[in-house]
């Protein structure tokens with residue numbers, strides 16, 4: 307990846323995974339790479355994300371930036387209404403890159419919590435806000451409920467006509483309830499390409515409109531992904547960190563390392579972990595297979611989960627995200643009394659201490675039986691972050707094929723919805739309602755304990 311300086315250091319995988327073991331997977335990698343690029347593998351209808359340039363032409367990028375600018379003039383807060391892949395990508399990039407005084411983006415429709423919803427609606431009272439409702443299907447319950455509530459409040463605050471200009475819908479290009487409603491109401495709309503699933507959609511309007519509203523340079527973010535796509539277009543393992551990562555995690559999985567911890571030393575990357583967990587969890591957790599993707603935030607979690615990681619069951623490995631530089635310099639002062647004994651750090655930056663913590667952690671965990679890999683990006687800025695997102699997507703597609711699953715479907719997420727709809731008498735679910743209620747009644751509350 308010469309134009310995109312992303313590196314993967316996999317030295318700490320030894321002895322479980324050696325460079326020779328990785329290299330031996332080149333034939334399987336080449337086959338999976340061909341399946342991805344020729345669309346001959348499972349889920350081939352959902353490969354639009356592979357080519358970010360084609361997925362997001364310059365004209366649409368400019369249109370998104372223009373709509374974001376218009377909304378920034380009209381509103382102080384954007385509420386993104388969406389769940390799963392329809393909000394996590396935006397939140398990932400906004401939390402990682404938006405400056406503190408940037409226009410605010412709030413979130414709704416990712417929870418059915420009455421407490422959260424009530425607090426959000428209250429906080430929006432009297433605020434100049436706009437809504438970006440994001441749902442590919444246009445029928446997902448959580449965002450549909452939140453959108454109805456938010457739209458009502460917006461209409462109450464600014465009137466029906468003005469509200470229409472403050473609502474943007476990102477949805478299926480042709481079908482679905484949201485597309486229909488947007489057409490009737492005259493909302494501005496952006497299409498979610500039919501060949502891009504939710505968890506691969508951050509670099510479509512799904513992610514880019516809120517990201518642009520928050521003042522992040524979406525052209526640079528997108529360019530990072532385009533450059534990463536070019537750098538990952540070759541199947542040769544020796545030049546492709548995304549593919550080495552995919553192979554390494556499959557090798558570890560075959561050695562009963564069943565849990566992958568994504569670990570970062572930057573709180574701003576919290577939602578990168580959330581996005582990554584959805585990407586890998588939904589893509590690989592099927593057919594009774596798949597690594598369990600989990601995450602930790604260091605050094606914070608070294609004082610909680612650190613004990614487990616160091617000495618608990620040895621079925622984990624870690625993938626670290628490292629930011630090489632560009633972080634603020636906060637210098638630790640000298641203290642004449644040195645009562646806290648910290649003068650050995652005086653004059654050093656907090657970031658330098660954080661880096662020593664990282665090195666110490668990787669070594670301690672390795673010594674404790676936890677192999678690790680480290681992705682490094684040069685700075686926490688739009689271009690490398692775009693490249694990293696793409697690299698994780700590409701690795702995920704390949705990893706799923708190496709595992710032998712379809713990494714682009716998510717049949718399992720329908721199960722809870724069917725039960726919920728049956729329990730709520732949704733039209734069309736009458737047949738299941740009796741059976742589901744009977745099953746719940748047979749279980750719920752039958753064995754309890756409390757005080």
Ligand code: PA5
Nearest residue numbers: 390391392441442443446504505
């Ligand atoms: O990755 C996915 O496909 C899911 O997480 C969806 O994005 C999520 O369920 C929301 O679906 P929709 O955009 O149809 O409302």
